[in-house]
Amino acid sequence: DAKTTQPPSMDCAEGRAANLPCNHSTISGNEYVYWYRQIHSQGPQYIIHGLKNNETNEMASLIITEDRKSSTLILPHATLRDTAVYYCIVRATDSWGKLQFGAGTQVVVTP
Amino acid sequence: DAGITQSPRHKVTETGTPVTLRCHQTENHRYMYWYRQDPGHGLRLIHYSYGVKDTDKGEVSDGYSVSRSKTEDFLLTLESATSSQTSVYFCAISEREYEQYFGPGTRLTVT
Numbered sequence: 425d426a427k428t429t430q431p432p433s434m435d436c437a438e439g440r441a442a443n444l445p446c447n448h449s450t451i452s453g454n455e456y457v458y459w460y461r462q463i464h465s466q467g468p469q470y471i472i473h474g475l476k477n478n479e480t481n482e483m484a485s486l487i488i489t490e491d492r493k494s495s496t497l498i499l500p501h502a503t504l505r506d507t508a509v510y511y512c513i514v515r516a517t518d519s520w521g522k523l524q525f526g527a528g529t530q531v532v533v534t535p
Numbered sequence: 536d537a538g539i540t541q542s543p544r545h546k547v548t549e550t551g552t553p554v555t556l557r558c559h560q561t562e563n564h565r566y567m568y569w570y571r572q573d574p575g576h577g578l579r580l581i582h583y584s585y586g587v588k589d590t591d592k593g594e595v596s597d598g599y600s601v602s603r604s605k606t607e608d609f610l611l612t613l614e615s616a617t618s619s620q621t622s623v624y625f626c627a628i629s630e631r632e633y634e635q636y637f638g639p640g641t642r643l644t645v646t
Contacts, residue, residue, distance in 0.1 A: 456633075458633075458634075465640075466639065466640070467625050467627070467637030467638055467639055467640055468578065468625070468627075468635075468637045469637070470633075470634035470635060470636065473633055473634070511577075522580060522583075522593070523578070523580070523635065525577040525578035525579075526577060527577060528577070
């Protein structure tokens with residue numbers, strides 16, 4: 425699976441949009457981009473995934489560049505409960521369950 | 536939260552003793568996984584199961600064994616615990632190839 429690069433940390437003001445970048449320049453055509461987050465002391469939580477089209481659900485939006493070498497997770501209105509480590513993961517469709525978690529981005533939402 | 540429980544939630548044991556951690560799901564998902572999480576290493580896959588009695592190794596399987604005799608239970612056994620196995624252990628489940636749902640974790644300390 426391709427490797428991802430994320431900034432180690434970022435701050436966001438409560439109520440503002442949080443834009444979390446992820447670089448995956450070696451991504452292959454059959455690899456999806458997944459986002460998970462982990463709130464302190466809890467298990468990771470699935471957020472969203474996509475292949476090449478932009479995706480949106482009740483939690484977030486995922487924007488994937490046309491060349492698929494990078495993506496951005498958008499939390500539209502950050503709340504204090506969104507403070508967590510956010511992981512961007514690239515995984516092939518035939519590698520069931522084998523999520524490779526990197527260091528992620530520590531997001532701190534401030535009042 | 537998805538119907539996943541882990542037991543025990545906390546355990547302290549001595550080096551050389553056997554330890555079994557249990558993951559129980561009520562979602563009837565086909566796939567189950569065991570991860571460990573350590574500072575500086577993130578989450579790493581230990582073993583996974585793709586059906587009753589069907590299991591396979593992850594990236595850090597040495598010193599661990601698993602069993603799945605029924606859909607809802609996935610057991611992780613440390614035959615002879617070592618201090619290097621002190622960690623937080625997470626179980627996860629999935630039905631499709633996309634999202635995994637994680638349990639609350641078990642904090643294991645080997646003294």
